[in-house]
Amino acid sequence: MPVLDIMVFNFFKRATRKITSAAKNIFGFAGNIFHGVPHDFESIEAALYRADFGRETTQRILGAIRQSCKLDRELRGREVGEIAKHVLRAELEGAEGKFVAANFPEVICLVGVNGVGKTTTAAKLAHTFQKEGNGVLLGACDTFRAAANEQISIWARRMEMDIISSQHGADAAAVAYDALSAAVARKKKILLLDTAGRMHTKAQLLDELAKLRRIILKKISEAQLHAWLVVDANNGSNSIAQAKTFNEIFKLDGIIISKMDGTSRGGALVGIYQELKLPIFYVGVGEQLGDLVPFSVEGYTDALFSNG
Ligand SMILES: Nc1nc2c(ncn2[C@@H]2O[C@H](COP(=O)(O)OP(=O)(O)OP(=O)(O)O)[C@@H](O)[C@H]2O)c(=O)[nH]1
Ligand SMILES: [Mg+2]
Incomplete structure (x- = not known):
């Protein structure tokens, strides 16, 4: 040797x-x-x-x-x-996102492909922000999937939180607009918008997102509108290609990585960050309201390479 x-x-x-x-x-x-x-x-x-x-x-x-x-x-x-x-x-330098609700109101729109965890993440974020002392309102902008309204309404009931929704098939941008008006009227600092899962190839659904953004920006400034892409840790590089299209349409400014608990492939997060170069705000680690942790480079690398 x-x-x-x-x-x-x-x-x-x-x-x-x-x-x-x-x-x-x-x-x-x-x-x-x-x-x-x-x-x-x-x-x-x-x-x-x-x-x-x-x-x-x-x-x-x-x-x-x-x-x-x-x-x-x-x-x-x-x-x-x-x-x-x-x-x-x-x-991972620069990967740590820190959200500070500096303006009134702040609107966070969760986007992503089907089934990545947008609705669950909306509920978890609402719970987190509420615990931090912020007034929070939910907007159910997934009017596409039949059971979507019910799913997020159940979370809202559990948290005793206000929610603005409409019926199945309604115009998602109109729901977002109503939710924003309600957030202002009810003095809610943070509005969380859950949106329908969509593939980057479905033009009609992508147009819907572009419209939602245009409508929201009639009422608030760009600084108040955030678009966070929810990425399933198990999908890794697949979501990355799709994220590029989302970025063109909605100008993403953050990432949430969901289902980190369900993967033995914790390294996917690095590839996602390398590709998108957007701050990672939170990581989803389970299906319950408390299963969301703020992303920290130190915490993450310790978790990957330390004992226990
Ligand atoms: N283990 C685990 N499961 C999660 C996590 N986040 C979401 N899920 C589960 O993933 C499934 C899909 O979650 P949803 O929140 O409905 O996903 P979605 O992106 O809203 O789905 P669509 O609206 O259909 O596009 C559900 O069974 C959730 O409980 C997570 O961090 N860990
Ligand atoms: Mg959903």
Whole structure:
């Protein structure tokens, strides 16, 4: 075995001994992705691909590990996970979204493809903002899917929160307009609009979104209107292509990654951020109202690479 390989081998032997538990963390996925992985480059590489980091990020992490074994004495003694964390923190610079309700009212419109978790996220966000002391109103702008109104109304009842809705088939932009008028009249600081799931190829539904945006902007400034794309962590790169179309139509300014708990591929978040370069505000980690955590780079990288 060449000298470098022996060094690397010993390095991983030391490193992996320290990695033990794989308990669930705040993001809901099992802990350290290197847990139980043999200490050779191929296995580490496979673990990174399995976690959905994608080619570029995986190669950057591997490169840093190689480098640390070869050159950097300070890094040499550190765990593999520590090195990966170090690389990922650089990759995710600027990814932390912090929402401050500075204006009155603020309108947050949740958009995305079918079934990613928009309605559930609308409810979770409403719950979070309400707990933080804000007046919140919900707008049920998914007038397309038959059961959509009922679904979000159930959440509103549970939270004892006002909701503006209309009947199935109504004009979504008109519902948004009514909801905005109601938010102003009732002095609600934040209006959350749930919208219908749509594919980027369905022109009619995309036009509906463009119209909704135009109508809302008749009443408030661009600074008050936010469009957050909800992305299912399991869909990774599929949602990315679709997001580009959403961006053209609605000018997205944030991302929510849902269903992080249901995936062993926590690395998808990095690819989504690399592609969209939009701040990630929250991560969905379950189906209940409290299952939404503010996105923090430190929390996320710790969750991926630390024990427990
Ligand atoms: N495990 C898990 N499930 C989630 C999460 N968010 C949403 N879900 C589930 O995903 C399913 C779809 O969620 P919805 O909120 O209805 O998704 P949607 O984007 O509104 O769907 P459409 O309106 O049909 O496009 C539901 O069963 C939710 O309970 C999450 O963070 N974790
Ligand atoms: Mg929905």
